[in-house]
Amino acid sequence: MVIREKKQKRCDADEVAVGDCWLGISLASESGLILSLRVGKHTDAFLAELISNTEGKTDCKCWCTDDWGGYERVFADEITHFIGKENTQRLERTNGIVRQQTGRWHRRQNKFGKLWAQTEVTARLVVSYFNWIWQHSRSKDSAAQRAGLSTQTWGWHDIATYPTFY
Secondary structure, X not given: OEEOOOOHXXXXXXXXXXXXXXXXXXXXXXXXXEEEEEEXXXXXXXXHHHHHHHHOOOOOOEXXXXXXXXXXXXXXXXXXXXXXXXXXXXXXXXXXXHHHHOHHHOOOOOOOXXXXXXXXXXXXXXXXXXXXXXXXXXXXXXXXXXXXXXXXXXXXXXHHHOOOOO
């Protein structure tokens, strides 16, 4: 998914917060819980940040990805890496659901975001919605319930009033 304030070909090398902006998502295969989401340029550093943030939440050493070459450059040697669409179907479906729930990321429509900060805030809200509120149509539970993090589906009020520490 690409969000841009300025076309990439018109960006200088030091302009890191304009041009093509990608959303990187890591997903738990069993529960479908979104473990990490990053906003940034489609680079090895972007991928390393996504992997690092995901590793802090799981001890998984098996990754299923598409065939972008950055994974091979960034993954540690102890990671088992499976490449192929058959392994990423759930992630692609989740990406479609996230995009469908957020008008600014629809494909083939005249809606787009220009500010990366706005994209990051919106992405966090969408991930919260997807993990804690959205119910799967067949299983009638949320990703957080399937991951064992919750016993019930949450609402926006639950998310807004959940005690957090800064």
